[in-house]
Amino acid sequence: MKIRSLVMLACTVFSVHASLADDKIKRSDYQRPEAIPAPASNPLTEEKTTLGKTLFFDPRLSRNEGMSCATCHSPDHRWSDGRVVPLGSEELEQPRRTPTVMNSAWLKALMWDGRANSLEAQAVLPITTPHEMNYNMKELVERLGEIKGYRPLFENAYGDTEITTERIAMALATFQRTLVSNTSSFDQWVEGDEDAISSSAQRGFQIFNDEAQCAACHKSWRFTDDSFHDIGLDDPDLGRGKVIPVEVTIMQHAFKTPTLRDLPENGPFMHDGSMTDLEEVIKHYEDGFIQRASLSKEMKPFELSDQQRADLIAFLKTLDGGPLAIEQPELPEE
Numbered sequence: 311m312k313i314r315s316l317v318m319l320a321c322t323v324f325s326v327h328a329s330l331a332d333d334k335i336k337r338s339d340y341q342r343p344e345a346i347p348a349p350a351s352n353p354l355t356e357e358k359t360t361l362g363k364t365l366f367f368d369p370r371l372s373r374n375e376g377m378s379c380a381t382c383h384s385p386d387h388r389w390s391d392g393r394v395v396p397l398g399s400e401e402l403e404q405p406r407r408t409p410t411v412m413n414s415a416w417l418k419a420l421m422w423d424g425r426a427n428s429l430e431a432q433a434v435l436p437i438t439t440p441h442e443m444n445y446n447m448k449e450l451v452e453r454l455g456e457i458k459g460y461r462p463l464f465e466n467a468y469g470d471t472e473i474t475t476e477r478i479a480m481a482l483a484t485f486q487r488t489l490v491s492n493t494s495s496f497d498q499w500v501e502g503d504e505d506a507i508s509s510s511a512q513r514g515f516q517i518f519n520d521e522a523q524c525a526a527c528h529k530s531w532r533f534t535d536d537s538f539h540d541i542g543l544d545d546p547d548l549g550r551g552k553v554i555p556v557e558v559t560i561m562q563h564a565f566k567t568p569t570l571r572d573l574p575e576n577g578p579f580m581h582d583g584s585m586t587d588l589e590e591v592i593k594h595y596e597d598g599f600i601q602r603a604s605l606s607k608e609m610k611p612f613e614l615s616d617q618q619r620a621d622l623i624a625f626l627k628t629l630d631g632g633p634l635a636i637e638q639p640e641l642p643e644e
């Protein structure tokens with residue numbers, strides 16, 4: 311009897327410790343990095359950030375001078391546009407929703423299908439895409455060259471006033487690297503402030519990692535594995551399947567795992583903007599996905615109670631650091 315209760319006590323103590331340790335390991339997996347990464351070929355500087363910010367908000371980067379990067383990546387919409395279909399894409403057959411550019415310094419693959427591999431490479435795409443800014447780099451370089459107010463900005467950033475495609479792209483990339491999520495209540499909890507998030511949200515964190523297996527794909531402090539998966543949405547867009555050979559079954563209908571930080575209040579969510587609330591998203595993962603050959607192996611049906619679903623949503627809301635307000639730049643004069 312005595313031995314038995316000792317064993318039981320030992321087991322209890324052991325399991326309490328095990329679950330604490332377990333919890334710690336998981337929490338520290340989500341710790342924020344201390345510094346913003348930048349490539350050696352384009353180090354972060356304040357001067358390049360100022361130039362990049364000005365370019366980002368300047369509609370003169372589009373042919374008809376009506377659209378800037380910030381038209382679609384707006385600070386008021388968590389650096390996205392809050393729209394299902396981006397402005398200017400209405401006539402496109404398979405439009406994709408505008409992703410946020412927050413925390414883009416850490417992106418390994420850019421665009422929903424990963425067709426750009428750096429912020430520098432990505433920056434010229436929207437400028438030259440017909441249904442977006444519809445311009446070309448040669449004429450843009452000429453146009454900016456005629457705006458006197460840009461000269462000191464380029465000179466401060468690069469040492470002389472020369473304007474090139476590369477310099478424009480490097481400055482846009484640098485500014486975007488500075489857009490980092492504010493500290494959220496989840497971050498405070500990760501740092502050890504036990505009361506920073508509700509007990510419902512804490513249960514939601516466990517569900518996220520255990521029953522619902524969301525962390526199989528939404529990993530690390532940015533809540534993405536930087537990889538591509540078919541999560542069984544009913545949409546004809548082949549996503550990554552259009553970029554890489556059709557024989558790679560697993561990449562058909564696959565899209566990049568998006569971050570879960572700073573999600574817009576009512577969506578729209580997913581590459582096609584097809585969902586508008588988090589309950590709908592969770593139910594999709596429970597048993598709403600289409601079975602097909604390309605479906606990710608990580609997509610396994612499960613069932614949550616209403617309470618568990620509410621807990622999971624409470625947790626997702628703790629990942630919101632609030633709007634990232636910045637002072638809008640003054641646009642240089644001709």
Ligand code: HEC
Nearest residue numbers: 378379382396397398406407408409420421422423436442
């Ligand atoms: C008409 C709206 C629109 C404009 C203007 C626009 N974007 Fe985008 N942006 C999008 C859409 C839509 C995507 C996703 C496209 C895709 O994946 O096929 C995107 C993707 C991105 C991404 C990749 C994010 C990720 O998570 O992979 C970055 C970075 C970005 N844009 C930066 C910019 C910059 C810099 C400018 C200005 C030079 C700009 N965008 C102008 C709509 C826009």
Ligand code: HEC
Nearest residue numbers: 522523524526527539565566567568579580581595606608
């Ligand atoms: C198999 C990997 C995988 C698993 C498991 C997974 N996700 Fe996702 N998640 C993705 C991918 C990929 C997308 C984008 C899909 C698309 O648009 O085609 C996504 C999109 C989302 C979005 C929309 C975000 C946005 O900006 O549009 C939310 C919210 C989300 N997931 C939450 C969850 C939750 C909660 C769970 C657990 C119940 C979960 N995910 C499990 C890979 C996964």
